[in-house]
Amino acid sequence: DTGVSQNPRHKITKRGQNVTFRCDPISEHNRLYWYRQTLGQGPEFLTYFQNEAQLEKSRLLSDRFSAERPKGSFSTLEIQRTEQGDSAMYLCASSPRKAQSTDTQYFGPGTRLTVL
């Protein structure tokens, strides 16, 4: 399977715990995006990487959130001290080269986080 993969697919945690999600992009895609989708809404942009550099972060990404992409391959998104409002689907997408108007972002299946 050469698509974007995300792990875990589901995560249930208690409020105040830390969680970490992983995204493996399509091989050789140098751009990687994280989005968050809540029920009944479209995905909202969180952050993106070009290779290992984190180039943009949304205002949605509070200081409890941190993302990394060591070596420009897989990426991790960590949420510290989770809150019930963090419950959402976290989506990862990758695209093949420098952003151009015709580039397509390919999405993974998402990680569904439930904070109790």
Added chain:
Amino acid sequence: GDSVTQMEGPVTLSEEAFLTINCTYTATGYPSLFWYVQYPGEGLQLLLKATKADDKGSNKGFEATYRKETTSFHLEKGSVQVSDSAVYFCALANYGGSQGNLIFGKGTKLSVKP
């Protein structure tokens, strides 16, 4: 800032009916426009896209035309099937004002009955 507005659902149609899902956008410059589809239990998939004014994107019988004068990108299909039941998202990417992250509408759930 940039934004996308699409018609709210849910939309329920009978098989072989005509489908229109309205989408309008607000953006500076010349964004690219997309329709993504999310089938039950699956991830987002690109359905079609258009990168400049008057371009028509098409795929699987769906089509949408980039209308700059009306800032619209309405999705249409002449004859829907039960297998088209899904949530459809209109989105834009503005490479002039950002690094190409997608801005999505809220989604429209389509249910097609046999």
